[in-house]
Each structure stands twice: as structure tokens, then as C-alpha cells.
Amino acid sequence: MKSNDKIKAITSPPPSNWKEKVAFRIKNRWLEYSSQIARRILAAIEDNEDLNQAKLAKALDVKPQQISKIVQGQENLTLESIYKISKALGVELIRFPDYKYTEQLKLQEVGKTHKRYLPFESTGGTVTLRNDTLNSFEKNVA
Amino acid sequence: MKITPIFADGNTGEGLHAVRYDDQQADEFEKLFDRWTNTEYVTKYCVTNKQYIQSDYFKNLPIDQVITQIIGEAEQLGTTLFNLAEDGFENTGRNLQMLFRPLNNNQSDLRPLQESKGKVEKIRKAILRIYAIRIGPNTYVVTGGAIKLTRLMAEHSDTREELEKIQKVKNFLKTQGINCEDDLNYYYEIE
Numbered sequence: 001m002k003s004n005d006k007i008k009a010i011t012s013p014p015p016s017n018w019k020e021k022v023a024f025r026i027k028n029r030w031l032e033y034s035s036q037i038a039r040r041i042l043a044a045i046e047d048n049e050d051l052n053q054a055k056l057a058k059a060l061d062v063k064p065q066q067i068s069k070i071v072q073g074q075e076n077l078t079l080e081s082i083y084k085i086s087k088a089l090g091v092e093l094i095r096f097p098d099y100k101y102t103e104q105l106k107l108q109e110v111g112k113t114h115k116r117y118l119p120f121e122s123t124g125g126t127v128t129l130r131n132d133t134l135n136s137f138e139k140n141v142a
Numbered sequence: 143m144k145i146t147p148i149f150a151d152g153n154t155g156e157g158l159h160a161v162r163y164d165d166q167q168a169d170e171f172e173k174l175f176d177r178w179t180n181t182e183y184v185t186k187y188c189v190t191n192k193q194y195i196q197s198d199y200f201k202n203l204p205i206d207q208v209i210t211q212i213i214g215e216a217e218q219l220g221t222t223l224f225n226l227a228e229d230g231f232e233n234t235g236r237n238l239q240m241l242f243r244p245l246n247n248n249q250s251d252l253r254p255l256q257e258s259k260g261k262v263e264k265i266r267k268a269i270l271r272i273y274a275i276r277i278g279p280n281t282y283v284v285t286g287g288a289i290k291l292t293r294l295m296a297e298h299s300d301t302r303e304e305l306e307k308i309q310k311v312k313n314f315l316k317t318q319g320i321n322c323e324d325d326l327n328y329y330y331e332i333e
Contacts, residue, residue: 016148016160018172019227022220025179035213038181039206046189073181073213 035073037082037093042071044089059088143314145283149227158223158238160284161311174287178216178270184209187289194291212289215262215270237280254321257308258282273304275312277320285311
């Protein structure tokens with residue numbers, strides 16, 4: 001058996017805090033969203049020569065430590081905070097996906113129910129009728 | 143240098159331990175997960191090392207994809223070890239040897255004080271590594287870890303440093319007379 005002196009010589013005092021930190025991450029899955037926003041903030045700061053974390057903190061009237069926690073992906077940001085940071089950076093930090101009412105609104109903008117195939121143009125997932133084609137169509141059905 | 147128990151059986155001493163250097167407040171294991179779950183650290187690490195991500199080894203993956211994978215692997219490793227810590231080893235059929243492998247891919251046998259690595263198994267090109275010394279089938283001492291962006295450890299300064307750390311810890315354990323699980327059990331104060 002090793003002597004008490006040898007044992008005491010290399011024993012570490014407080015135990016690791018690792019387990020509590022992991023438990024927190026397992027329980028709080030919103031941290032994934034926090035990380036996504038943090039990356040975009042870091043990229044926006046990197047792209048702007050006149051901006052750094054300290055200046056962002058000043059623009060938002062918060063302490064630099066707050067910005068530090070945000071870019072580490074550890075903050076549970078409110079929608080208001082995300083909005084304010086977006087405005088301060090001049091970039092969109094979150095985007096909303098299309099959903100069923102988005103598509104219906106686009107069809108209503110076209111305003112026609114087409115039984116024949118007509119030329120469409122597609123831009124970024126939105127389908128619209130070309131103006132020249134719409135004008136021609138209106139003449140033919142008038 | 144000291145050894146901190148991460149989760150270990152109070153009677154047998156088997157479990158996961160980690161090195162804590164004298165000038166550090168946290169042990170090497172806790173430091174690894176602090177870094178790997180810190181978006182700022184991971185993002186800046188990937189940007190600084192983008193030449194490795196743009197290499198043939200990583201097929202020029204988008205940096206954001208690498209960041210996502212790193213944080214995802216950290217979550218998986220953390221959860222796996224957390225579950226081991228919570229459930230224990232008795233009657234579960236699980237042990238640390240399921241997570242750790244010999245560091246040298248040419249070693250198929252298990253040896254005393256073997257240099258070992260832990261990673262997420264189900265990902266073809268896992269990025270994160272936990273480096274440890276194997277004391278027994280269910281007893282490992284973590285020496286450090288890395289975000290491994292190269293095929294070989296010798297190809298990056300960070301992983302080269304981890305190789306040096308493993309050797310230092312191995313020598314330390316030898317000088318302390320620790321060669322197997324029973325020896326490590328004697329390193330904690332009996333109240």
C-alpha cells in the first residue's frame with residue numbers, strides 16, 4: 001500500500017465541474033440556436049473593420065462581458081435582443097422559413113387561376129408570372 | 143501535476159480521471175469541453191486553421207459545417223460520458239474501453255499505461271479527440287484532447303503537443319508507481 005504522504009502528494013482538491021456543465025447542456029437544447037446566432041455575430045464583426053465586441057457592446061448599451069457570453073453561444077437571447085443586435089450589426093441573424101400562408105400569398109399576388117401552362121420565372125423559390133406574359137394573357141381573355 | 147477523479151467508483155477506483163496541472167484551476171477534461179462547446183473558440187479555431195479544412199483530407203468543407211460537427215461531437219461525447227457517470231458500470235455491460243482505443247492504430251493488443259484516444263465512433267471522420275492513458279479496462283486518465291484537422295497527429299502543432307503531454311503523464315504515473323487500477327485507487331484520501 002502506498003504511504004499517506006504519496007497519496008496526499010498528488011491528490012487534487014476540488015472535483016471536476018464537468019458533469020454539472022454537461023447536465024446543463026443536455027437540459028437546455030436552445031443552446032444550439034444560441035450557437036448559430038453567435039457564429040453570425042462573429043462573422044459580422046469580422047467583416048466590419050470599424051466594429052469589434054467592445055464597440056458592439058457600447059452600441060447596444062450593455063457590458064462587454066454580455067457580448068462575450070453571447071458570442072460564446074451561452075446566452076438565452078430574447079427576440080428583442082436578437083432584433084437589436086441585428087440592427088446594430090446591419091445583418092439578419094435569423095430568417096424565417098416559408099410556410100403555407102407564404103405560398104398562398106404569392107399566388108394571390110399573381111391573381112390568376114391558370115388552366116393553361118404559361119411562362120413563369122422563378123427567383124429564390126418564389127414563382128411569379130412575367131409581366132409581358134401577364135399583359136398578353138389579359139389581352140387575350142378580355 | 144495532480145490527478146482529479148471525473149467519475150470513479152469510490153471502492154474500486156475504476157473510472158475516468160484527468161490530469162490537472164499545477165498552474166491550472168480546471169482539469170484537462172473540463173477544459174476540453176469548455177473549449178469545444180464555446181462557439182467563439184471553435185469558430186476562431188476553424189478560421190485560423192482553415193488551410194487544413196481546405197485540404198484534401200477535409201475536401202474543403204464549409205467552415206460552418208465543421209463548426210457544427212465539432213459542437214455536435216462535443217455534445218455526443220459529453221452525453222455518452224455523462225450517461226456512464228450516472229448509470230455506473232455495474233450490471234450495465236458498459237465500460238470506458240468501449241469509448242477509448244489504442245492511440246497507435248497499429249496496436250491491437252491492450253497494454254499497461256497504453257496511450258489511448260476517445261472519439262465519436264459512428265462518424266466517419268470524427269474531429270474531436272480525447273487523449274488518455276489506459277490504466278485498466280475501465281480506468282483511464284485523460285491527458286488532454288484536440289480538434290484534429292489532419293490525418294496524422296504529427297501534421298499539426300496542437301496534436302504534436304498532445305503527444306508530448308501524453309508521454310509526460312505516462313512518465314509521471316510510472317514515477318508514482320501507478321501501473322494498474324489497484325495502484326490508482328490508493329491516490330485518494332480515505333476518510
